Amino acid sequence: MKSLLVVAHAPSANTHSMVQAVLKGAQHEDIDSITTQWIPPLEATPEDVLRCDGIILGTTENLGYMSGALKDFFDRIYYPCLEEKQGLPCSLYIRAGHDGTGTQRALKTILTGLRWNSVQAPLVCRGDWQPEFLEQCQTLGLTMAAGMDAGVF
Template identity: 65%
Template sequence: MKKRPRQKKRTVSFSKKLLIVAHAPSANTLRLREAVERGACHQDIENVQVKVLAPLDAGPDDVLDCDAIILGTTENLGYMSGALKDFFDRTYYPVLEKTQGLPFSFYIRAGHDGTGTHRAIESITTGLRWRLVQEPLLCRGEYRDEFESQCEELGLYLAAGLDAGLF
């Protein structure tokens, strides 16, 4: 009787890391964050490890350990959420000189127009010298289910670009 060759155990080795830092204080914003993650974890993405954290749980080490980042926030009084602002306050100086050129994008769940929130994130990330690689997504007005598919696409496109070595 002939012995079958032993099959090697396949180990998954991720070469790139995508960090998603998103504030999700409601069921709808949690659905958006989950949609971004779902897109980033698409079955065709082979070499990207995805880590999802709430802004209050993320810190400088998480940013230093990633190859790209997606930020998510609600619009609060015409500005980003306090949780995302706290994340920036705690991480800005520790990562400033070490993450220049970091590929990123972001999405905003805005009940109004989202321009103040967009401007604030743009200002901070410009100071960090991060590189916007996907047009920001603005989910404006009353909640619509299409926001979820748009967030899923955002996650997919950023992860696919990272997987393909585009950034």
């Protein structure tokens, strides 16, 4: 069994539903060799990252940057995981009230530093809330888990 870790900040009902959609996609009935766990960023530890085989990161856009909770996660796991988790397959989604550009740039910088492998384009859910965001999050989770299940990443 491989382990898919979801570290996502979900401070509202809408962002919580996005996490649930990611999990629903990742836990699709046709995927049987992947276990999936969601841990909020303030609770996730370096040990959680060291145990996983893939990671999905989720954040809100806060003042043109990632959430403080996700930044705190990176601050705590960076050095303990730097050497051990190079090449870790990762995907990310951003709930952006504006355009998400600054958030994407910051995350790309950190992921490059960690040497993690982004396996799909970031999902940026921009503007006012749209029900389609949930379908997109579900697809992101399914794609990540299916790729891991098939050994593609």
